[in-house]
Amino acid sequence: MCPKVLTFLLVASFQIYTETYGDDFTVMSILKDAWVNTPRNWVGADPCEGKWEGISCKKSRVTSITLAAVGLMGELSGDISSLSELEVLDLSYNTRLNGTLPPSIVNLKKLKRLKLAGCSFSGPIPELIGSLQLLEILELNSNRFTGSIPHSIGNLSKLVVLDLFNNLLDGSIPVSSGNTSGLDMLVNALHFHLGRNRFSGAIPNELFRSDMTLIHVLLHDNNLTGSIPSTLGLVHTLQAVRFEGNSLTGPVPSNLNNLINVTTLILSNNKFTGPVPNLTGMAYLSYLDLSNNSFDASDFPLSFSNLRALTTLMLENTGLEGRIPPTLFDLPSLQTLILRNNQLNGTLDVATSSSSQLKVIDMRNNLISFYPESPERRNNLDVILVGNPVCAHPEATENYCAVPQANSSYTRLPEKCVPLHCISDQISSPNCKCSYPYRGVLVFKPPFLESRNSAYYVHLEEESLMRSFKFHQLPVDSVEVNFPAKDSFGYLESNLSMFPSGQDHFNTATISDIGFVLTLQTYENSDIFGPTYFKGSPYPYFDGKPTVSKELSSTVRIIGAAAGGASFLLLLLLAGVCAYRQKKRRESASEQKNHFAYLDLKNSDSVPQLKGARCFSFDEITKCTNNFSEVNHIGSGGYGMVYRGMLPTGQLIAIKRRRQGSVQGGLEFNSEIEVLSRVHHKNVVNLVGFCFERGEQMLIYEFVRNGSLMDSLSGLSGIWLDWRRRLKVALGAARGLAYLHELVNPRIIHRDVKSANILLDESLNAKVADFGLSKPMDNSELILATTQVKGTMGYIDPEYQKTLLLTEKSDVYGFGVVLLELVSGRKPLERGKYLVAEVSSLLDRKKDLYSLHELLDPSIGLDTKPKGLDRIVDLAMKCVQEKGSDRPTMGEVVKEIENILHLAGLNPSAESESTSASFEEASQDEFPPSLKEEEFSLS
Template sequence: MKLSRWWRWCHSWALVLCAILRHRVVDSATNQDDVNGLLALQDAWNAQNILQWTGNDPCGLQWPHIVCNDANPRRVIFLAVSGLSLTGTLPEDVGLLTALETLDLSQNELTGKLPPQLGKLVNLHNLRLQSNKFTGSIPPELGNLEQLQYMYLTSNRLQGPIPHEIGRLKNLYWFDIAGNGLQGELPYSSDGKNQMNVGLDNLTATRHFHFNNNSLEGSIPSAICHPDMALIHMLFDSNQMSGVIPDGIEQCLNLTILKLDHNKFSGTVPASVGKLVNLTELHLNSNQLTGELPDLTNLTKLNVLGLSDNQYAPSEFPAWMTSLVSLTDMQMDRANLEGPVPKTFFELPSLAAVNFDNNEVNGTLDLSTSKPSLLFLSLRNNNIGSTSLGNFDQELHLEGNPVCNTSAFANSQVCTQVPAALSQSYQSSTNCTNQCSMNSIPNPIDCSCAIPYKCHFTYRAPSFTTLSDRNHLKVFVNTVATNLNMSEMQIMVPEAFFNDQNQLFVSAWLFPNGTEIWIPEDVVRISSAAGNIFPPMFGPPMFQAEPYPFEWPTSTRGSGLNTGAKIGIGVGAVVIGLIVLGACIFAFVQKYHADKARSSRETYPASWGSGKTDSGGGLKLKGARWFSFAELKKATNNFNESNEIGSGGYGKVYRGELVTKEKIAIKRAEQRSMQGAVEFKNEIELLSRVHHRNVGGLVGFCFEQGEQMLIYDYMENGTLRDALYGYSGIKLDWRQRLHIALGTAQGLAYLHDLASPPIIHRDIKSSNILLDGKLNAKVADFGLSKIGPNDGKTHVTTQVKGTVGYLDPEYYLTQQLTEKSDVYSYGVVLLEMLTARQPIEHGTYIVREVKALLDKGGIAALRSILDPKLQHESMLEVQKFVKIAMHCTEESALCRPTMSEVVKEFEEFNAQELAEGGSTRSSKMFDGRTSMNKRQLSDSDYTAYSSKNSSRDSSFHDSAGFA
C-alpha cells in the first residue's frame, strides 16, 4: 500500500476515533478549575446561545473569546466578551480563573456587585469592566492584584469610597473609575484611616488618575503629589471636591493635563500651578476660586486654558497671556476681566478659539494682526464700542455690546442672538436615497441596507474647545478607520458636540462591509479596541456602545448521552484505537521523515487556501526558507516570555536561536491580526525579493498549526525609536545619527528605484527602522507596503493607511500614494532624530512647530527643542540637517526631493563631517545597555491590550508596528 493511501486510511480512522474519544480524552486538556469557572460564567449570563461554549475542554476545542497558554494542563489567560449584550451578574466562580492575564467584560449589561473573588486573579494585567451596570463598592481585594497595569471600572453605577488597598498596586499604569457614583475623600497613606498605610500616593508607576464624573468629596491631599509620582493626567473634574488647591501640586512635575473644573474648590489659585511647565491643558472652570488670576508665564506648552465661571477679583488682561506661545483655546467667560483686549494677544501663532463672554471688556476690538488659525471668537455681553477686524472673517459673536448699536453692524449676524450650532455631523459623500426597515440604515459604501454598530465616545480632555474646524471630525474618522482596519466609508458621525462639562461627545456608526450585519467576533474586536482610540488632540475617551441586535444560533451544551452509553463508547473506542494504532504509527513516521526532507530542501506549501480551494499556487521565493512550528518553538524555548523583545499591532516579536547558532527575530501574529492566506503569501513573496544592506532581510516564514510568523535577521540594537527615547540604553551622538539617516535613505532609495517591482513602504517611522550591532539602519515591517505605480501612472489610489504623525498630508487628502509619501514620513523621522520627540506630543505637531520656530527666529530658535544630547553641536551642522528634513516635509509632493536625491545630500554631508572632524564614534556607546530591552510605555503611549498584554510600548497610533 502506498504511503498516501496509508495516510488517508489512517487519517480517516483517526477522525472517527477522535470523535468517539472526544468526551474522554479532552477532559484532561484544560485545567478543571478553568472549565468550571467558564461554565459558571456562561450559566450566570444565561449565554449558551451567545458564547457557543460546548464540551468540557475550552482550550482543546478553542472556545470563542478565550486564549490559553501551553501549560499542562492548559490554563486560560485571556477572556474577552466585550459588546455581546450579556446580562446577569459576575459570579464568585470567576476567582477560579487564577491564570487570567486579561479579563474584558466591557460594553455589556452586567449587574450586581463586583465579587471579592476578583482579588484571586493574581496574574491579571488588564481588568476591563467598563460600561456595564455594576453596583456596590469597589472591592478592597482588588489590592491583591499586584501585577495589574490597567484598571477600567468606568461608566458603571459603583458607589462608596476608593479603597485604600488600591495603593498596593505598584505596577498600575492606568486607573480609570470615571462615570460612577463614588463618594468620600481621596485616600492616602498617612490619613490615619487604614492600618496598611497605603493610598493613592503609593501608586508611583501610575500615569493616569481618571476620576471624573463621580461624587468624590474633600480636598486634594498634598501627599499624592511628590517627586516620585509619575502622573501625567489628573482628571478630577465634575465631582463635589472642595477646599483649596494645595501648593504641593507643583510636585507632580510630569502633569500634562490638570482638570479640576466643575467642583467646589475655593481660595486663590496657588502660584505653584504656574510651575507645572509640562502642562498642555489646565481646566479650572466652574469653581468658587477667588483672588487674582494666577501668573502662568512659564506654561509655554499650554494649549488649552479654562478659567471661566469663578469669583476672581476684577483685573485687566494680565501680561502673561501673550507669553503662552502654544495656546490654541482659551475660555474666560465670567472671569471679571476689564479693559481692552491687547492687540498682541491675537498675535499668538496657534490661537484658534477664544471665549471672553460676560466680562467688562471695553475699548476697540483690534483683530488686524490676528492669525489665520483663529476660527472662533466670542465676546458677548461686554462693553466693546468699536472694532478693527482687518482680514478676520471667521466666526465672531458680539451681541450685547454697544458696537452692535452702530450702523456698521446693523442686522449683522455678528450681533444677532441666534443660537450657535451645538452639534456637527460628518460622513463621506453618499447619494443613498433608499428606505430601510427595522434597525437597518443605508450603508454609505454601497447604499445597501445594513445594521451599524452604534458607538459613543466622550473625550474628556480634547485640546480644542469648538468644532468650528471640521477637520477635527475628519481626523477622528481617519483614526477610527486606521485603528479598526476599516474604510472611512464605513464610518458615519451623526452627532458631535461639546457637553456642558467641556467634554467632546461623538457618536459614530460603524457599518459592516459586504454584509448586512456584524458577526459577534467582529463586534468583540471593535468593542475591545474602540475604547483605546485616541485621535490626535482628542484626549482619553470614555467609550460606550448600544446593544447590537445579533442573530444568535441555537445550541445546547453537552452530548446528551447517559453514563452507560459513554462507558460503552469508550470501551469500543479503545478496541478501535488498537486496530488503528499500528497503521497510524507507520504512516506518521513516514510522513515525519517526508516533512523533514521537504524542509531541508526548502520547499513550500503548494496550496494556501482553506479546505479544497487553492489560493494562488505555491510560493515563488528568492532566498527565504520555510520553518516548521516545532523548529521555532525550540528556538524560542516555547516562546518563553524571557525571549520576548517587543510587541506591536501585528503581535509579538521573539528572539530565537536556531540549532546552527544563527540568531533570528520572529514576528508572531496574534489571532486577531492575522491576514488571509493569500495576503500572507503575497507579503512573503514581496519581502523575499528585497535584498539590500539597509532593508530588513526576510530569513523565512512559518505557516502551519494556525500560525503566521515571519522570521528576520536579529537586530541587536532594537529600533531607532528605542535608541532616541532611551529605552535601549544607547546614546546616539551626532555622527551616529547622520550614519543612520543616510542608511535609512539608502534603503528607501533601493525600494523606490531598484527593487523590482518598486515598493512604497507606506509606514516609515522610527519604530520601523532597526539597528544592527554596528548601528547600521535597516528599514523593516512591510505589512502596509504597496507596489509602486507602473504603466506610466504617477500614483496608486488606495485607502489611507499608516501612522498618524508620519502621514503625508497630500496622500491623506487625495488617497493618491506615491514614493514622495515615504519621503514625507522620512522627513518626520529626521525631525524626531533631531529632537528626540514624538511627531505629535502634547498636542503639538513637530513639523508645524519646527516651521514656526524657523519663521520666528531662524535656526537659533531650534535650540530650545533640540535633543539635550545635541545641545553642544554646531548649529551650522544642525541647519544642514534641518534643511533636508524640511525639504522632505514640504506640503506639496512635487516640491519634495526623491530618496536618491536625499541620499546624495547625506553622502556629501557625511563626507564633509568626516573630512572636518574625523570619526569620533565612541567605543563606549554601549555602556550600561541591555540589548533589545523590552520597551516601557512612554507618556503618550497606550498599548492596545492583547491576549497577553504587557507594559511594552505599542503606540495607540500604530497600525502595523513591528517593534
C-alpha cells in the same frame, strides 16, 4: 524519558477532561442560566467546540469572555472565579447587568483585562483586587461602585489603564505608606481616570513621581481640596490634566510649565488664587480652560500668544483687565475663544488676524468699546459682545450684539452616492451601504453653548473619530454624529452611529475594541467639542445561529464525552511521535551547536539565519539586569519593556523584553534577529544577541546612551541639537538607510522609518533601529505586494497605503518626514494635522518659504537663517512626493546632505571622533542635568 512523557500525558489527559467538562463548561452553563439575552448561538454544552459568540478558548479552556453591548441582564456569578485560565473579561455597556462584583473574582490569577464599563454594578471594589498581578486594564467606569479605592491596586505593577470614572467612590486617594501600597506605585500606568466621583481631601504630594509614565491624570468633578501638588510637574509624559470642578486652592505651581507634552489642561471651577499661570513651555497645548477661579486681577497675559498649538482658550470669570493683545488672534490653530465676565476693554480688532480657523469669540459682559466689524469674516465667525459698551452705540448690529442661535438642522455635505432603501433594521450609511450600525452617546464638555458654527464642529468630530478608528485598524466604514443637545448638567449629548466595513454587522470583539478606543480617544482629541466620554448602547445584530432545542444539549454532551475518549487515544499516539521528534531535535541541535533547534516561534515557518548574533540564556540576562530590577528599567514600547544591563565583559546592553500580549509576535522577533544579525554599519544599531527561553522573547542590543531623536527634539532627553548637529544626525540616518537599500544582500526595506527609531549614541551619531517590520527585497522583484499596511501614522507612504505595494521609496517618504521634524521640531501628526500637509500649505501661501521663522524650530536658537535650510526643506519635500517614482533614492539623499554639510562649513567625511570632540567641548549650559541614561527608549 518516554515513559515519563507518557505518564505525564495520561495524567494530563484525564485532568484536561475533568477540568474542562467539570469546571469551565459547568461555569459557562451557570453564567448562561444567570444571564438574559446571551448570544443566540450559545447552545450545547461545549462553548469552545461550539464556538460560542464572544468566547475564546485555548486547549478547551476558556481564556476570554468578550460580550460588550450585547444587552445582557442579570448579575455576575461568583462561580466565574473557577475559570482559572481566563485572561480577558469584558462585559462593558450592558446597562442592565447589575449586582455587586463578587469578591471571588480575585481568584482569576491570569486575568489581564477586566472591563466592566457602562454597566450597573454597585457596592465596593473587592479589597484584594490587587492580587491580580497580571492585570493590565482595570476599566470600571460609569457604574455605581461605592466605598474607597482599595490600597491593594498599588500592587498591580503591570497596570496600564486605571479607569474608575463616573462612580460613587469616596474617601481619599490612596498612596503608599509603610507596608501599604497606593497609586503612586503604578509607575507603568498610562491612565488615571478618576473623575466624577466623591473623592475628598488633598491630592497627595506623594501621588506623582518622576519615573511615572502617565499620559492622563483626570481628577475632575470630585470634592478635592488643598493645592495642586508640585510633584505633578515631574511627570513629563503627561498629555491631559483635568482638575476642574473641585475646591482646589492656592496658586497654580509654576513647574507645570515643564509639562511640555500636555495638550489638554482644565483647571476651571476651583478656587485658585495668585497670578494667571505662565504656560509657555507647553508647546503642544491645544485645549486650555482656567475659567471661574479667583486669580489676581491683571492685564491679559501676553504669554498666551506664544501657545502656537492652541485651538480652544477659555478664561471666563478670571479677573482679566486691559486690552487683548492683537497677536492672540494670529495663533494659527485657534478656533474658540471664551472670555466672558471679565474687565477687558478697548478695541476688539480681529480684522487683521491671519488665522483662518477662528470660529467663535464669546466676550459677553466685558468693557469692549469698539469693534470694527469685518464683512468678509461675518459668515464664518461668531463674535458675541452682549453686555459690552459697544452694543450701546447706535451703529451696533445684531451680528455681534445678539446671541446667535445654534444651527440644529445640521446639513451634511452632498453625498457622493445614492442612499439605499435597506431591509429590516439595516440603515444606509453615509457611504450608502446597508448595514447594522453600532450606536451610543458621546457626552461633551462644551467650549461654547451657542454658535452658528456648531455644524462645523460636528463635521470635525466625525473626521476625528474616523482617523482614530483607522489608526487602530478597526473595521469601521463611516460614522455619523447627530447635532448635540444640552443635558441637565449643561453638557452636550450627541448620538453616535458607527457603520461596519467589509460586512453588514460587527462582531463582539470589534464592539469591545470600539468602546475601549472611544474611552481613551475622546480624552485625547479634546480640541473639537471638548473632553468627552462614551455611553454604549446594546448591539443586537451579532451574526449568530438560531436557538437550538434543549434536547440537543444532551446529545452534544454525549458527543463531547466521545470526543474526550478519542482525544485520550490520540494522546497516546502523540506521545510516541513527541519522543521521536525530541530525539531528532537533540541530534540536530548537537550538529548546529546552537539553541535554535528548540525554537518554536508563533507565525514563523523557519528559524532565523544567524550571522554573528549570540543566543543568551535566561539566567544570563537575569543576572546582568539584576533580575530585571526597577532601577534598570529604562523604557517601554509596543514590543514590551526595555532594560539596561552589563555583560561580564563590561559591555552595556539594552534588552527588549517582549510583553505578553504584545502586538508584535514571533514573526517580528524572527525578522529583527535575521536582519540585524547580518547588517554591520556604524549607523545601524548593533544586535548583540537574543533569548527565547522559558517562553520569553528578548532582543539584546548595544546600549545607545542618548535615546531617540524624537526624545531630543521633544526635549525629553535634555540634549540640545543645534543646526549643525541636526545635519549630522540627518546624514548618519540617511547613510544607514542607504546601506540597507543598496549594500545588504538581500536588500532591506525598513518599513517604519521615524524619529523614534533613530537613536543617538554618546557621540550623537545616528543609528537606525527597530527592524520588527522590515522586509527583504528580492533583486528580481523590487516591489513587494503586501496584505496589510504597517508603520506609524504620519510617516506612512500614501502610495503604499493606497496601493498596498511596498518599495524602498516608502522608507524615503518616512525619512522626508524626519527631515521636516529636524527643521521644525514639530510632531508628524498632532491634533489631526499632518506635518507634511502643513508645510505643503505653507509652500503654497508663501513665495519665500525659507525665510519664514514660523517653520524653523525655535529651540535651534538662531536669529538668522541657518545655512542650507532652503536645500534641506527642498530635499524633504522631494522625499515626500505623492508618487514614489518622483522621490530620490537614499543614495541620492546622502549625496545631497553631504553637499549641504559642505555649504554649512562641515566635513561630511569626518569620522565620529569629530562629533565626539564637539560634544565633549560643549558647555554645561547646553546640556542640563536632565540628560540621563534612564531616559533612553527603544520602542
